């Protein structure tokens with residue numbers, strides 16, 4: 087039987103990744119509960135909700151969603167496959183954001199491993215917006231990237247990267 091959460095090292099790895107997610111004003115409005123040897127629950131924490139700025143809890147939900155993405159990545163990084171039930175009991179338990187069952191899976195791909203490792207490099211940029219327009223090709227990449235798979239190059243690499251991407255796709259940067 088697959089019992090990954092019986093291993094405290096795996097639990098620490100998964101919860102550590104979840105807790106590194108971005109959250110509204112860094113409130114970290116979540117709780118993670120091991121509900122079985124293969125079941126993890128993500129709960130919103132009403133005590134950390136911003137009742138004025140986020141009266142409907144939208145940002146709290148988004149923050150918990152970001153944590154959930156990291157959980158899924160961490161499960162993949164351990165070679166498991168996450169089965170997610172979002173909002174499994176909205177009437178009975180509205181703070182239960184998701185139940186995640188861990189099942190046996192294939193080894194993580196290189197892309198999944200890279201994305202998992204980037205969890206700790208990610209941070210919110212508070213630099214002012216430059217006003218520079220995004221190149222059309224770059225926007226296409228963002229759109230096509232899919233959930234959680236957007237990579238932003240640092241400025242020094244950005245121009246070279248943009249030029250290469252544009253050349254590959256045969257369009258102007």
Ligand SMILES: Cc1cc2nc3c(=O)[nH]c(=O)nc-3n(C[C@H](O)[C@H](O)[C@H](O)COP(=O)(O)O)c2cc1C
Pocket residue numbers: 106107108109110111112145146148149152208209210211212
């Ligand atoms: C749903 C959500 C809303 C956010 N809103 C703002 C915002 O309005 N202004 C801002 O400067 N940062 C905002 N952030 C970024 C958080 O402040 C930031 O993620 C948090 O302080 C943790 O910092 P880090 O992302 O560098 O780890 C938001 C993040 C999330 C997930």
